[in-house]
Amino acid sequence: MTGTGEAWPRERVLGLAPDPASARAADGLAAPSRWSHTGRHGDALWGSCAGSGSRPYQVLVDLSGPAWSCSCPSRKQPCKHALGLLLLAGDGRVAVAPALPPPAEAWLAARAERAGRAAPPAARVSGALADPAAAAARAARRAERVRLGLEELDVWLCDQVRSGLAALQRAGYAPVDQMAARMVDAQAPGVAGLLRALPARFVGEGWPARTLEHLAMLRLLVSAHRRLDELPADLAETVRSRVGYPVSRESVLARPAVRDRWAVLGYVDVQDLRLTTRRVWLRGQATGRWALLLSFAAGGAVLDGSVMPGVTLDADVHFYPGAGQLRGLLGTEDPRTGTVGDVEGGSVTRAAAAFGELVVADPWAERLPVVLRGAPVPPERDGGRWRFRDVDGAAVPLVAGVEAWQLLACSMGDPVEVMGEWTRDGFLPLGFLPHPLDPVFSPQVLTG
């Protein structure tokens, strides 16, 4: 992120919140009556926030990091006070100061010093390989380890079907976790992730079918990996990506860029054990193409909140290799952002067809971003699934367990534009697009 010194829009600030409670608490603090001695200079913001302690909390924010410091005892990062100060600045209620106060100056200097110490060697930054031959040897060793690991997985998969899925379900997490750990050792982290998602299929009505499908797709991945050299290049890249072969950021950024004005339409945070993954969905206004920005945070680290829904970016997006691949990286970017205007939603039928095309290109595809126009329909009986009905009467069930009350409130039967993910298990709404009835946007956190 570049330090433009501009105040951040509200969506971007709330995107930094470690949880919804922090976002709401920060909203309550974004009032001038709570603050004193506020100011901004360049990328720095500072202020004193009255709290329940005997002394006001001293809050410092560096927009260029972003980074923050607060004297409050909260262990959340960023705390509600830092978020509150950012919201206050976003509302234009923090005046520009001619100079930094001494505490801010000292803190920024210390940060700059630490950043200097942590800078990687120049060769790593440029992406140049120090020793191409050694790198090739490492890649070959890795491929062999993956191959051996996947052969073991194939035996395990067949064993499960041979002895029956009922036995696998009774055994629970332990054997699956064991095999996932084996895949990590075999340097196939993508396969490990697929395995760890397996026990979630063991519950609810229709679990045997879901479990069988999951195992079958793993088996298909093993088979495809065996024939990696025979596959079309795009599909081979997809297989490598699903297995978890690393793709360097530099190599992605070296691929051709798609320049467009990208509207950021939705995001979702998914928590899996200690790792939180953020999926941010962008759609090119000229190309109509979707792009996915992924960020990860472990151990209480902060997710990337630099691109959040509600804004448009004039930027290059470099896509990862692979058929049906939507994941990309932002390249050159105009720092000026805009706001998302009206977005036309499509029909359920068209979305189903689009997902079918994606599955043809990438049989392991799990989700497709879509904007649907329609209304949520509550279940007719307790425990039933919600549906999303388009204006033609076609409907798709929502992902099991999702209750769309907030969406229903905004719609009440009238069609609204909803951005979400079309998945194998149903539609997962991530948010309704700018709607005149409701100025409130809520970040969403799902537990995977």
Add this chain to the structure above:
Amino acid sequence: MSDTVAARTTAPVSAWDELVTAALLGTERRTLPVDLPEPVGRLARARAERASALLDAAAGYAAYRHAGARPGSAPEPPPAPRQELDLAPGPAQRLLATLLSGPDSALVEEWLRACTARGLGVGPGLWAALATASASAVGPDRALVGAALGQRGRAFLATNPRWRPVAGTEPRSGVPARERPPQESRSAELTEEALVLVRVSRSLGRHRMVVDADRRRLRRAVEGADLDAWQRHTGLAPGPFLDLVAADAGQRAGDVVEALADATVAQRHAAWASALVRAGHVRPDLVGLVPVDAWGGIARDWVAGLDADRAALLLTAVPAPWGDDVADTALRHLASGRTSPAASRRLAPVLARRSPLTVRRAVGRLADQERAGSGVRGLADAEQVLAVRADIERTFDTPEETP
């Protein structure tokens, strides 16, 4: 998506079910279906080993099912009423979202009052949170919630069985007595008892009385009495009546007053409740039931004569909204330094929630004293609550943002 998305034909679905059954039981016990459609059948036949064949066929099916899925249908939902209310400004609604995430339903109610007083409504993004809060036993007042949601919002509440009580503003269990409908079970017997009391009370001003009824009967009689009729018969207002009783040394006369203090009919009656509180019957339950408009000067009079902590306890029972007199009394009480830290901590948050915002500066001064180490407690938090209340007013007066 199996419940509304069907595959292209019937046959593959039944073959898929057979594959699932074979996988569930295990290929050691169950053979694969022989009539698998192409090209899935070819995938299965390519493998000699049953388990591999089943997995390959299942992979083919899975791709087939998702690539060729067709959506189901749903009936058109019934039309909802239009929203008749303009929405509260964005900053105000964001503040409500913050308040709803906290435990303080009094502040939520204050927000709702500010909203409905301006003829505005809550945006649909907060309906679910507000309904959930109001459906709980300690949530904000349901009538206020219903008013702020408007007719469209109330129709929304009706879609969720858990929220229907909010839509109908049905009373929740365990509500305070004054929110319960008045009891109308005045039997002829009790009316007769009350008439005995009327005769008794009429005599009180003339000579000392001997009351025939026993204490239990006396209490039942008072509870069933029509106090307005009583007043008309005796010609005595509640205050003078109690003054006469206070001057009477008879045990039975004291019983009459005690029975009155315990009687719901007196507690609901502004003049009687006020007179009883003025006469020193300052139990918290009684204090809490004195009508708001009867509070002028009462608090000031009796707080002065009470133990500091007891006075603080009773002040916390004075219902909202506090007038200047009650707020001033509470402030002076806290500032006196006679209140224990525990009592101070109980009174300060009540002061912050029930007082007019004009106390903000005085509370700020006391909070400064607290931060400087004085004995007063809870004022720093009270200052925060008052800041939120001031924000409620401010955010309603903030112009709507341009999207």
